[in-house]
């Protein structure tokens with residue numbers, strides 16, 4: 071299916087949209103509403119028709135559209151077909167062999183001809199031919215301040231179009247963009263990203279880099295901008311491949327951008343100028359700390375002639391829109407991953423595993439060391455190299471998305487002999503490792519066909535084990551609050567314990583927990599503040615965020631202690647600040663509830679640790 075014409079009309083017809091006609095503030099109110107909505111079982115796309123900035127005393131004519139990628143179904147509507155069909159087609163082209171039969175030849179020709187639609191259609195038009203100049207500055211656009219701790223307002227669904235100095239390579243990437251003032255944006259392209267490669271080339275040449283930021287248009291532009299394609303492959307080719315029609319591009323500031331964008335911001339990045347960017351409440355659900363980034367000096371802003379709309383997203387604690395965007399990436403990139411790891415059957419990145427922080431892979435094991443080879447492969451390929459913790463299972467394992475079944479399967483195969491700890495590159499957003507960008511990697515080989523047989527444990531009730539633990543640790547300067555055991559029927563039962571670290575490093579004390587090894591095999595420690603042992607979804611999120619395999623894992627044969635607590639600078643082998651996690655402003659939520667805009671529902675608030 072092709073989404074033609076008016077996106078809003080499409081969303082209305084499909085009953086995907088909730089339109090809100092009350093005046094709502096771009097400072098926290100609108101993002102808080104979207105944040106709660108996307109956590110519902112059947113979230114709606116939200117259109118805020120009357121955004122205002124109460125602090126600045128402004129009303130905006132441009133509406134704000136949020137939660138566009140609010141389900142698997144709508145994501146596939148934007149693809150115009152199933153995500154699986156895209157993956158299958160990619161796989162087919164990768165494996166393409168010359169046909170032998172006549173029918174085979176016809177099919178082959180059909181497939182090849184389809185590829186002509188992949189190349190973008192670069193039209194001779196200019197942005198000023200298709201769009202009108204916006205009568206205002208960045209501060210006159212309804213750009214949101216998402217979290218109270220954010221360093222300001224940020225464009226969160228901006229497509230950054232740029233090209234190499236010689237014009238031979240172009241790229242679109244999605245990076246957040248901080249509004250410093252009416253004419254300056256912070257360019258948060260992280261060190262590993264494609265646009266940063268261009269930027270370094272401009273820097274070497276000492277010339278300014280022309281950049282165009284696109285907002286809106288076909289929602290698939292936004293998704294392709296997030297796709298981790300290798301440097302040198304323009305994302306617009308992927309767009310054409312998925313849609314089976316060429317992206318129509320026009321000239322903007324010497325970049326080619328889609329002709330149907332709602333808003334286009336043009337400007338130049340001077341390699342000699344930078345500013346402190348952030349903090350910003352991020353995908354991890356934690357703030358990323360302020361850091362130096364280049365800036366864009368804005369020269370022009372253009373808007374669509376007819377009803378421009380400002381698209382935005384909220385990133386924070388899961389589940390959010392990036393769950394559905396990430397799912398599509400995971401599916402589409404499976405055949406591409408198989409080109410370097412042919413025996414990969416499937417993989418999954420659970421949304422509460424904080425994307426690259428936890429990956430599950432299912433593989434066909436053909437020789438000794440094959441799972442370890444896969445670990446190194448993953449840690450070595452493109453953005454997959456950000457993976458912190460990788461667990462591989464064999465062909466006989468349950469569906470990777472059946473989390474209880476796959477966890478049980480892994481726990482019944484885990485032995486200390488099949489654990490590999492390494493060090494490698496990390497996502498710039500990671501806050502757990504002692505230093506930025508480099509940290510611990512954990513690989514678990516749970517591919518064995520047979521279950522392990524370990525010594526029997528004495529399984530106690532949670533209450534009895536808690537009393538025992540409190541008594542033992544009273545003298546050890548670690549205060550224990552609560553405890554819950556999971557997967558007691560497996561070879562490696564897990565016990566979650568909440569503690570108060572008492573501002574002394576827990577690191578040196580991890581080994582004390584070995585006192586509990588007669589009762590449990592995996593002890594996971596988290597802070598008492600902000601964690602609930604009964605909320606396993608958020609416990610996984612917390613531990614995936616905070617755990618660095620080099621520092622936070624104590625192993626004594628088949629007994630493991632995992633430290634998922636927040637770390638303290640200089641005390642816990644941490645050479646930088648530890649950020650806070652993001653929370654909504656309670657007063658604002660209560661006000662929105664009173665005005666009938668949201669439901670202040672305690673169960674949801676606790677389930678997703680919203681305040």
Ligand SMILES: Cc1cc2nc3c(=O)[nH]c(=O)nc-3n(C[C@H](O)[C@H](O)[C@H](O)COP(=O)(O)O)c2cc1C
Pocket residue numbers: 226241242243244245246247258259260261262263264265295296297298299383385392395453
């Ligand atoms: C909602 C959202 C926000 C993102 N923000 C950033 C960001 O601020 N900086 C960044 O480098 N990557 C960010 N990313 C990830 C990039 O979009 C992704 O890594 C993409 O592949 C980068 O494109 P590139 O490889 O062409 O540079 C974000 C992704 C999403 C879904």
